[in-house]
Amino acid sequence: MVTAVKTYSIGEVSKITGLPSSTIRYYDSLNFLPYLEKSPQGIRKFTQRDIDTIRIVECLKKSGLTLKEIQAYTKMIAQGDRSIVQRRELFYTTRQRLLDQMHEMKKTLKMLDFKCEYYDRAIADGTEKYVSTDMQFSKAFPETED
Template sequence: MTYTVGQMAKMLGLAGSTLRYYDKEGLLPFVERSSGGIRMFREKDYEWLQIIECLKKAGMSIKDIKKYIVLLQQGDSTIQERLELFQHQRTVLLEQMASLQQTLNTLDYKCWYYETALKAGTTDVLQNMPIEDIPEQFQEVRQNLTHVPMPTSA
């Protein structure tokens, strides 16, 4: 069975323009075209498009996705390079996740802070609160927020 750009885009939850952009950027060398030049997606193309979307969500650039496609087309001699590309992106994603977790922890702390202030009717109660009176899950965040790091010498 074949699918049009619109049908495949709907299956993926993407805009048709996204698939046309991917094609223009060389990310869809496997997509067949009709004699009239219309893109014809097959069921096997769905998995490939899911991989492209995964890589995009992981923060991989179009340039690096293209590099992956070129390596893929070169065959088994590039397995190591492909593995390294994925391992690198995995590391990048883990670093982003750690940063996002830190951001979420800070937001959670500030929610607790203002919920506590709201109950007390003032933020004064929190200004000089000893660290041990702050819930344990927020103590590290509070220390990070109030600790002024010393400049590092070059």
């Protein structure tokens, strides 16, 4: 017995993903959904696989990939098993770039926290006179710090 695959309308996919229908249509126009089927009348019939692909596309966008890079990824999906190694490499490279960015962001956050504390103390004291001596930025953040 063949089990029918559940399909979703673009409106349902919009609700599931939180994306406007126009964005989903745009993704289709960019060929981001290599397995998306359409009825003879051109109505898109989304499956869970398509929804998962949309979620991955959103992840890749948030991680900094360009639309062109995402198109290359979705072309690899369509190649099937021949592109498994390349797809894995894309995700490892993207992951490392994101980790590097997070490291830089943590350093930036640490500096911002320092300056927040600096100004909190200056306001509490009513002057920067004492805090500027006690909390020198160059001592807290030497140039060689990583």
